[in-house]
Amino acid sequence: MINESGTFSVALPIVAIAASALVMLLAGTLSKRDHAFAITGAAIFVFAIVGRLVFVAPTGVGFHGMLIANGFTRFADILVLLGAIGALVLSASFNQRVGIARFEYPLLVMFAVIGMLVLIGADNLLSLYVGFEIQSLSLYVLAAVARDNLRSAEAGLKYFVLGALSSGLLLYGISLVYGFAGTLDFGGIARAASGATGARLGSMVGLVFVLVGLAFKISAAPFHMWTPDVYEGSPTSVTSFFATAPKVATMALLARVLFIPFGPMLPHWQLLVEIIAALSMIVGAVGAIRQTNIKRLLGYSAVGHMGYALIGIAAGTAAGLRGTLIYIAIYVVMSLGTFGCVAAMSRKGKPVEQIEDLAGMADEDPRYALALAIFMWSMAGIPPLAGFFGKLYVFLAAIHAGLDVLAVIAIATSVIAAFYYLRVIKVMYFDRGAPGFDPRSIGMNVVIYASAIGLVLFIFVPGSVTVASAQAAHVLLGSGF
């Protein structure tokens, strides 16, 4: 199984990003002028290359069982890279507009992505934690990247304090697991967890802490408190990154941690994940109703979406995992498109974020309005848009696994959530107004229209995404059990 000759080639994507990031860092610091735009472009290019390298890297284990590469990690890697590319494309012009165009920005995104790839490929609790911290530290700085802006600084600080807390919990959980299982290796933990009762009980306590730490990162309730504030406070370019790549990486990791080292303990954690999923859906649906700021609304919406995605994991089956992966993949596209629309909301160079600012958009710019309406309908899960299929697959898994109560909660919250998504459409189509937004950059248009077209046309090729995620799910569960 262990293919030591592939030690470095397993980490090929990570090494490639790290090396190019360091070169770009040098170039950025040594040059007189700030080449933010060029470096952003270079970063996008590197991500695109890495997207290919992900498939070049052989399947196997590297660094003495620290990192792993297989079909599952590839699926998640590609989604992370997609989210990062989308967020960078949006940031190029947005950052210039709000005056935070520094070359550090794309570099921080690259470092965060390194963390995410490590996280996704971690096969040891130690490498998991290292990946987690690389990602988190970059994200803390990104949240506060508009350092002259009070709200951004506040968001960064809030994220840092709460994030540090969650990292602490995670580390504590890891140490408990190590204490009881006697190893940090995923395979070893799995053997310990299926062995003696004592080790299982102790690992269970550790698992709860690990779960809490990860739930914090994907902003699942009741650990979601930071989400609306950080979403609102951070510059929109940063928020669009927060909403996509880290969510994929952490969700993928969560699935791997629960299914591989703690797979034998499925009956113990299943209820826990169910509760987190139910709470997230309820908090996401109810919390968003009274929001007037579109970024806060999307923050709560993200909480709800994580709840739906967790249903698949709670099901504890290959079908469930497949549902979660499809859901996350569609969620990334929906989020990118929506944040593209939010990034385009600005008057005379100043971003506006109230939902009311969109009034009259359908008259002024029907294409933009249609695209945002598509994102909202898709998020609400109305067929024939892609969001519906995401929900369909997790419902399928839930019913299959007998989680009827969770499925009923999910449909009830879907109706409530539809209410606030519809409000955005209502403001654009039914209310009168003159938004008078600034012209959009090419990057924004590309992200918005590509996402919208993708969500509409998904219905014609549901098979390809389904097959890819089913294979990924099969790889994970095939190697786990």
Next chain:
Amino acid sequence: MNNVFVDMPILSVLIWLPILGAVIILAGGSDRDSDGFRSRWIALGVSTVELVLAIALLVAFNPHASGFQFVEIMDWLPAYGVSYHLGIDGISLFFVLLTALLTPVVILASWREDRRVRTYMAAFLLMEALTIGMFESLDFLLFYIFFEGVLIPMYLIIGIWGGERRVHAALKFFLFTLAGSLPMLLALVWMWQHAGTTNMVTLAHMPIPASVQDWLFIAFLASFGVKAAVWPMHIWLPEVYGEAPLPGTVMLAAVLSKMGAYGFLRFSLPMLPEASAYFAPLMFVLGVIAVIYISLAALAQRDIKRMVAYSSAAHMGLIIVGIFTLSIVGIEGALFQMVSHGLVIAALFLCIGVLLSRGQSRMLDQLGGLAARMPVFATFLMLFVLANVGLPGTSGFVGEVLVLAGAIKVNFWVALLTGTGMILSVAYMLVLTRRVLFDTARYSSNVATNDLNGREWLMLAPIAVLVLFLGIYPDVLTVPFSHAVQTLVHETLASGRAVPSGRLAMVTR
């Protein structure tokens, strides 16, 4: 002719042609006035071609063959037993036709609409495509996608072009329908994982444990009941019908409400026969309450649009009673009534549209004496009113008689009370005619009272001819119905899986 259509995927063409039209309308130009012209003509052209194709479908349809015809099947999600599967039988054929007929009519009816014409025409074409797709689907998942997708264009139609409280009405419509159809999604998912396929033909022959059937039936009832506005799930209806723009109301009342009734026929009855028999008494109660209570509510309306809206819901009660007699006569009656109601209610709303376009009020106490000033209009209105109350010689009569004949076999009281409701419909419809056509003129002098123009003739005359034709020669519908209905009743209800008499005993005796 037959051969041409065997080779051509006509059912797919019927779905995709309007979508193509909508895309062309949306893709070109912007919402300026000059584009209104282009959008109108594209929409009218596409929907007319659609109507011609639908008529060709009717001609090519073999009424004496059982089973589905023009079947198209294509892999979609083969690993999960989901396919793009279309086909029509005697039941669905006429709803495809009804939709194809009414879409060009409502486009004509909104010829003067000048607010965002592009979006407007695209929304109606999209709705036509989704509705026709829903009636043609033989795959549950495909059906659900069309069934729910209709919400998107309808939400926009109500919200953008509706009356004063349009925003509220649009939201109400969307959330009620969504809350209704999500339980169906769960039912769908359950049946999917139970059977491993979403093929509706397979699902109809798959035994389902009786205890589960009850739950599935309730889920279906929530979804189809809201769409068909079965009492008490009709509470969204008065406001939505009242606030929607008239062409939107026509589609809602004539076509979208049939989606619910069609759902009962296509899903509840064949897939859940035991539960259908078990819940039939409940459905009778709901149907009878709808017929009587909603008729009384209609009598109390002062707004003609709302009065016709209530009348529509009352007739849906009759259709529900007919369906749940679970007999050939009753179901055929319900189907006949569905087609007839679709035509008549659409025509009544169109007549109201004629009045509104002349600046007339919707309030009964501000109308009157129009018979003298608009004789042609008065003749049309009178015809549709009489058809609505079921006068012999009109299409409304046949449906009512068949439903009552079916009902009286099941239970005398159900038939009696349903019949009473029909008498009430005479009461409010006659109030409407007296107030609008006769009486003294109460409208202010600055409203127009010119009679029908050519465009309005074109809208109303085909419907009037059809209403009379179906009334005189009902075989056109009943012969194609009979095969599909016999299959439905025999295969599913009399095959021994269902025992209607046993559980119905408490009501019948």
